Amino acid sequence: MTIRDELAHLTLDLCNIPSETCHEAQIASWVQQRCAAAAGPHAVTRLGNSVLCEPFGRDERPGQPVIALVGHIDTVKCAEDQPYEIRDGRVYGCGASDMKAGVAVMLALLDRWRELENARPVWIFYDGEEGPAEGNGLGPVLDSGALPVIDFAFILEPTDRGVQPGCMGLIHATVTIPGVRAHSARPWQGQNAIYAAIPFLEKLRDWGRREVRFGDLSFYEVIVATAAATHNSRNVVPDALDLNVNFRFAPGNTAENAEAELRALAGPECTVTVTDSAPAGDVYADHPLIAEWIRREALPVLPKQAWTDVARFTTAGIPAVNFGPGETGQAHQAGEWASIDSLEHCYGALRRWFAQ
Amino acid sequence: MTIRDELAHLTLDLCNIPSETCHEAQIASWVQQRCAAAAGPHAVTRLGNSVLCEPFGRDERPGQPVIALVGHIDTVKCAEDQPYEIRDGRVYGCGASDMKAGVAVMLALLDRWRELENARPVWIFYDGEEGPAEGNGLGPVLDSGALPVIDFAFILEPTDRGVQPGCMGLIHATVTIPGVRAHSARPWQGQNAIYAAIPFLEKLRDWGRREVRFGDLSFYEVIVATAAATHNSRNVVPDALDLNVNFRFAPGNTAENAEAELRALAGPECTVTVTDSAPAGDVYADHPLIAEWIRREALPVLPKQAWTDVARFTTAGIPAVNFGPGETGQAHQAGEWASIDSLEHCYGALRRWFAQ
Numbered sequence: 001m002t003i004r005d006e007l008a009h010l011t012l013d014l015c016n017i018p019s020e021t022c023h024e025a026q027i028a029s030w031v032q033q034r035c036a037a038a039a040g041p042h043a044v045t046r047l048g049n050s051v052l053c054e055p056f057g058r059d060e061r062p063g064q065p066v067i068a069l070v071g072h073i074d075t076v077k078c079a080e081d082q083p084y085e086i087r088d089g090r091v092y093g094c095g096a097s098d099m100k101a102g103v104a105v106m107l108a109l110l111d112r113w114r115e116l117e118n119a120r121p122v123w124i125f126y127d128g129e130e131g132p133a134e135g136n137g138l139g140p141v142l143d144s145g146a147l148p149v150i151d152f153a154f155i156l157e158p159t160d161r162g163v164q165p166g167c168m169g170l171i172h173a174t175v176t177i178p179g180v181r182a183h184s185a186r187p188w189q190g191q192n193a194i195y196a197a198i199p200f201l202e203k204l205r206d207w208g209r210r211e212v213r214f215g216d217l218s219f220y221e222v223i224v225a226t227a228a229a230t231h232n233s234r235n236v237v238p239d240a241l242d243l244n245v246n247f248r249f250a251p252g253n254t255a256e257n258a259e260a261e262l263r264a265l266a267g268p269e270c271t272v273t274v275t276d277s278a279p280a281g282d283v284y285a286d287h288p289l290i291a292e293w294i295r296r297e298a299l300p301v302l303p304k305q306a307w308t309d310v311a312r313f314t315t316a317g318i319p320a321v322n323f324g325p326g327e328t329g330q331a332h333q334a335g336e337w338a339s340i341d342s343l344e345h346c347y348g349a350l351r352r353w354f355a356q
Numbered sequence: 357m358t359i360r361d362e363l364a365h366l367t368l369d370l371c372n373i374p375s376e377t378c379h380e381a382q383i384a385s386w387v388q389q390r391c392a393a394a395a396g397p398h399a400v401t402r403l404g405n406s407v408l409c410e411p412f413g414r415d416e417r418p419g420q421p422v423i424a425l426v427g428h429i430d431t432v433k434c435a436e437d438q439p440y441e442i443r444d445g446r447v448y449g450c451g452a453s454d455m456k457a458g459v460a461v462m463l464a465l466l467d468r469w470r471e472l473e474n475a476r477p478v479w480i481f482y483d484g485e486e487g488p489a490e491g492n493g494l495g496p497v498l499d500s501g502a503l504p505v506i507d508f509a510f511i512l513e514p515t516d517r518g519v520q521p522g523c524m525g526l527i528h529a530t531v532t533i534p535g536v537r538a539h540s541a542r543p544w545q546g547q548n549a550i551y552a553a554i555p556f557l558e559k560l561r562d563w564g565r566r567e568v569r570f571g572d573l574s575f576y577e578v579i580v581a582t583a584a585a586t587h588n589s590r591n592v593v594p595d596a597l598d599l600n601v602n603f604r605f606a607p608g609n610t611a612e613n614a615e616a617e618l619r620a621l622a623g624p625e626c627t628v629t630v631t632d633s634a635p636a637g638d639v640y641a642d643h644p645l646i647a648e649w650i651r652r653e654a655l656p657v658l659p660k661q662a663w664t665d666v667a668r669f670t671t672a673g674i675p676a677v678n679f680g681p682g683e684t685g686q687a688h689q690a691g692e693w694a695s696i697d698s699l700e701h702c703y704g705a706l707r708r709w710f711a712q
Contacts, residue, residue, distance in 0.1 A: 168541055172590055184580045184602045185524055185662045188565055194581045194599070195561040198554055205551040209544060224543045225550045226592060228584040234528055234600045236582060243550075244590045246540045306541045 015093025072129030097326030102156030158326030169280030371449025428485030453682030458512025514682030525636030
């Protein structure tokens with residue numbers, strides 16, 4: 001069996017195990033057994049529905065970097081008419097690109113762990129990535145104390161055969177614009193909060209996007225009103241308009257700075273309440289462990305204009321990038337697929353990383 | 357017992373009968389018995405929980421105008437600590453001003469129906485006024501065929517000892533401003549419906565109020581955004597903003613005209629869906645049956661800058677005005693009261709109307 005066939009069938013096997021977020025017990029057990037078969041039961045740690053595999057002893061390969069290969073095992077809810085098959089150079093299945101293909105590459109590398117040179121790799125399979133942030137299994141894994149000190153992490157999310165370093169941070173905030181209540185038949189006795197919001201909405205509209213450069217990479221900071229809501233009955237001039245404002249800030253910026261900037265933009269009349277917050281991921285495109293490899297493999301390097309778990313690693317002080325098989329545009333699609341070319345490309349590039 | 361005492365005790369008796377909207381059976385039966393005792397059972401018609409009383413035969417007093425005295429018998433939900441007593445020149449009770457005081461004046465006049473000259477009065481007590489429009493008992497009464505042809509109607513809602521002719525009409529419409537959906541991390545790929553609404557919101561803000569004069573009366577047409585809502589998740593640039601827009605139009609204008617004006621204001625990009633509609637009430641302040649009486653009684657005449665059941669009469673071709681005891685500012689208040697002065701004033705003015 002060629003490596004292409006092996007990777008394709010492994011991806012399809014993984015797709016055939018239902019693993020919607022909050023229902024990962026079955027796939028976690030499957031992955032756990034696969035890890036134990038490859039590296040021995042003593043190498044495997046299960047934390048809830050997350051699985052760690054560390055085949056090398058901690059005193060083996062002294063001086064070599066500890067490299068984490070990281071993937072989530074859950075998927076979003078699957079489409080009803082999702083095909084499951086290998087056809088026309090693609091693996092079809094729910095989660096094929098996001099990110100059963102990445103998990104398949106990780107398992108194929110684990111099957112050959114003794115052949116991976118010049119590093120001491122560890123494998124992290126975690127649950128809950130597609131659900132709300134508080135249910136994400138990676139945080140507890142990083143906090144568990146079960147891992148060795150990691151020098152670099154590859155997150156095998158789909159990256160269209162490129163490297164995507166860093167990621168945006170975000171805050172969500174409720175900005176409340178006040179008004180003065182009145183009967184809607186006598187609006188001149190009040191002040192309409194919806195109209196009072198116009199100057200702030202104009203500022204947001206005109207804010208545009210702000211480029212933040214890291215070497216050749218451009219991240220774009222944006223600040224967007226994504227929801228509007230009033231809470232009065234319909235025959236009343238509203239005394240408050242709530243806007244959800246989403247600030248996406250670039251690596252190097254912080255949630256605190258973003259909040260301060262939003263407060264300045266909203267002005268003292270408005271109430272600003274931050275409801276969610278996630279840090280940006282630091283940019284490690286030119287990290288010494290990968291810079292030469294990126295050049296040699298001629299990998300396109302693209303900024304991650306969204307939030308990913310890269311931020312969890314870099315916030316914990318661990319350099320990390322997104323690099324995985326599959327197609328970003330296929331993530332969460334009905335009829336999702338991953339190309340076998342991308343599987344082979346990612347597997348080959350990582351094999352060569354360990355051989356460098 | 358003076359007429360002041362009689363009116364005050366009658367108002368308190370009416371307040372002591374629970375009659376929240378949808379629970380009017382008890383008070384309807386009480387009013388029905390009161391009518392039958394005053395005018396004989398043959399004079400009384402019960403329609404659901406509405407009661408009609410027509411003591412004069414239809415061939416009596418030929419050539420005299422048929423005058424309706426009109427009041428609703430229900431109240432809003434009562435406050436828990438509402439006092440029920442006569443104290444300091446006031447009657448305290450749930451619904452005292454809105455409008456048990458008016459019903460008391462109606463019943464006191466009915467007790468003396470033989471003494472009422474120069475007209476053929478009928479009494480209309482109806483249910484469901486404080487609930488949604490579709491439950492209002494006056495519509496079925498007017499449609500029932502049980503009434504004679506009415507020449508003029510006094511609605512005894514509280515009017516602060518003045519006459520309030522006409523009333524505003526209204527439409528509510530949902531105006532949907534379209535946008536183009538995008539991920540909130542890449543808003544430049546979409547078009548934000550909230551920002552797209554700014555020009556329309558500016559038009560509404562600047563619309564101000566439009567005076568419509570009837571003789572000395574000024575009504576003010578207004579068009580107000582009273583609610584804003586989006587329906588996307590918070591990490592998405594919204595592709596639609598729904599505004600509830602309330603247009604209050606003056607007597608002489610129509611819901612159709614108001615809708616056309618709103619559509620022109622919103623422009624062709626927006627979707628306008630009318631969700632509620634009520635006609636304006638015509639203005640009869642200088643009607644020959646009341647013009648001289650208003651002058652002689654020196655009654656202040658004020659436009660009704662809201663909707664009332666006057667519109668149901670004038671839409672049915674029956675001239676009508678609001679004129680009743682009680683205080684408009686007390687309607688729906690906790691601790692509601694009606695002043696005995698206002699009861700005596702209204703009763704006296706209507707007695708003199710029948711004597712003119």
